[in-house]
Amino acid sequence: MTVTVSASGLTLRYGGTRALDDVSLSLRAGVTGLLGPNGAGKTTLLRVLATAVPADGGSFTVLGHAPGSAAGRQNLRRTLGYLPQNPGFHPDFSAFEFVDYVAILKEQTDRTARHREVRRVLDAVDLSDVRGRRLKRLSGGMRQRVALAAALVGEPGFLVLDEPTVGLDPEQRVRFRELIAQAGEGRTVLLSTHQTEDVAMLCHRVIVLACGRVRFEGTPAELTARADGRVWSSAARDPGARAGWRTGAGTFRNVGDPPKGAELLDPTLEDGYLLTLDDPDGAAPAQQGEAAA
Numbered sequence: 001m002t003v004t005v006s007a008s009g010l011t012l013r014y015g016g017t018r019a020l021d022d023v024s025l026s027l028r029a030g031v032t033g034l035l036g037p038n039g040a041g042k043t044t045l046l047r048v049l050a051t052a053v054p055a056d057g058g059s060f061t062v063l064g065h066a067p068g069s070a071a072g073r074q075n076l077r078r079t080l081g082y083l084p085q086n087p088g089f090h091p092d093f094s095a096f097e098f099v100d101y102v103a104i105l106k107e108q109t110d111r112t113a114r115h116r117e118v119r120r121v122l123d124a125v126d127l128s129d130v131r132g133r134r135l136k137r138l139s140g141g142m143r144q145r146v147a148l149a150a151a152l153v154g155e156p157g158f159l160v161l162d163e164p165t166v167g168l169d170p171e172q173r174v175r176f177r178e179l180i181a182q183a184g185e186g187r188t189v190l191l192s193t194h195q196t197e198d199v200a201m202l203c204h205r206v207i208v209l210a211c212g213r214v215r216f217e218g219t220p221a222e223l224t225a226r227a228d229g230r231v232w233s234s235a236a237r238d239p240g241a242r243a244g245w246r247t248g249a250g251t252f253r254n255v256g257d258p259p260k261g262a263e264l265l266d267p268t269l270e271d272g273y274l275l276t277l278d279d280p281d282g283a284a285p286a287q288q289g290e291a292a293a
Ligand SMILES: Nc1ncnc2c1ncn2[C@@H]1O[C@H](COP(=O)(O)OP(=O)(O)OP(=O)(O)O)[C@@H](O)[C@H]1O
Pocket: 014, 017, 018, 019, 036, 037, 038, 039, 040, 041, 042, 043, 044, 045
């Protein structure tokens, strides 16, 4: 599949903090999840790719456009839909007015065509019925859908979504997931999230970022496979586990290097993610016993 977004050696420092440290990646059409702990550099990476902040070093292109020149930046922005972490809603705007305002910023000058486009994107996120309602009177989930509608104005080829499902209840999250999946049909979507479940359910690729560096780039199945043979159940807390917690069944679920004879469990993407953070090169250490065989 064709590479649509490509970055090489991106770096960005804030004082003594390396928010991005030599980040290289390639994206293709479909939804790519961006996972990482707090402060990993996810928002910074999205802001750089959305040209909201310039990198100190490195380069990138989006659908053939490089941000080095004013014309390149303008062309890149025309292909971009960006849902930032805090969209900066004006509470007295209606859903329609907010999306219309964003459409004006996106250079949609013909009023009739623009209003048609605003109705189209509000319909795409299933908000036609409440388009006249003020944002302050919408639920959090509805407001996020308004923000997604705004990002979809002009049919951007590259959609950047910064933690769009944060704070949503499970039903709203599933609904939002559906919308993101639809948005990812035929376009490139980069989705930053803390929800490993969203990545497992939705994404065809996943990137793990930690301390400004890419720790993993591959498929969700490959990330999950990193925890093969490294998740086990025990009756008591296992002091040798890298992470472990008591489950609802009263047993402990452990992640790390299992002891000899351990009862192995099927890994999840979250297990693979935890081990990747713990083990930067991703190499599973030699197993300790027959349980690993
Ligand atoms: N404007 C800024 N000024 C100074 N430091 C910043 C600024 N923005 C981000 N940082 C720092 O850069 C690092 C990366 O931050 P960033 O917000 O990109 O991480 P993140 O992965 O998005 O975190 P979270 O999951 O908490 O949103 C952090 O150490 C953060 O404190």
